[in-house]
Amino acid sequence: MPKIVYVDASGVERAIDASHGESVMAAAVRNGVPGIIGECGGNASCATCHVWVRSEFADEVGTPGDFETDMLEMAVSDLRDGSRLSCQIPITEALDGLVVDVPPSQP
Numbered sequence: 566m567p568k569i570v571y572v573d574a575s576g577v578e579r580a581i582d583a584s585h586g587e588s589v590m591a592a593a594v595r596n597g598v599p600g601i602i603g604e605c606g607g608n609a610s611c612a613t614c615h616v617w618v619r620s621e622f623a624d625e626v627g628t629p630g631d632f633e634t635d636m637l638e639m640a641v642s643d644l645r646d647g648s649r650l651s652c653q654i655p656i657t658e659a660l661d662g663l664v665v666d667v668p669p670s671q672p
């Protein structure tokens with residue numbers, strides 16, 4: 566079972582046992598991780614699931630497509646190299662140990 570670590574703006578880490586096939590957003594919402602809202606239910610249309618993927622996981626997670634990039638521009642927090650909509654990151658065994666930073670606020 567892959568473990569995903571969410572780090573909030575104050576540095577508090579929450580490690581979640583995620584399931585294959587769910588998204589990084591869904592695992593967070595299912596476990597009540599503060600700061601990840603997932604208002605649109607994972608349809609890449611609200612940007613309330615914005616996270617910053619740590620650089621050491623960039624290759625495994627990959628980069629956002631054009632549509633996701635457009636939506637990320639609606640995010641309240643800074644866009645950085647690791648910015649992703651967490652609903653667009655499907656969890657696989659290769660992502661075991663993934664660390665993402667959760668912005669202090671969402672749209």
Ligand code: FES
Pocket residue numbers: 590602603604605606607608609610611612613614650651652653
């Ligand atoms: S949950 Fe709405 S964009 Fe990800």
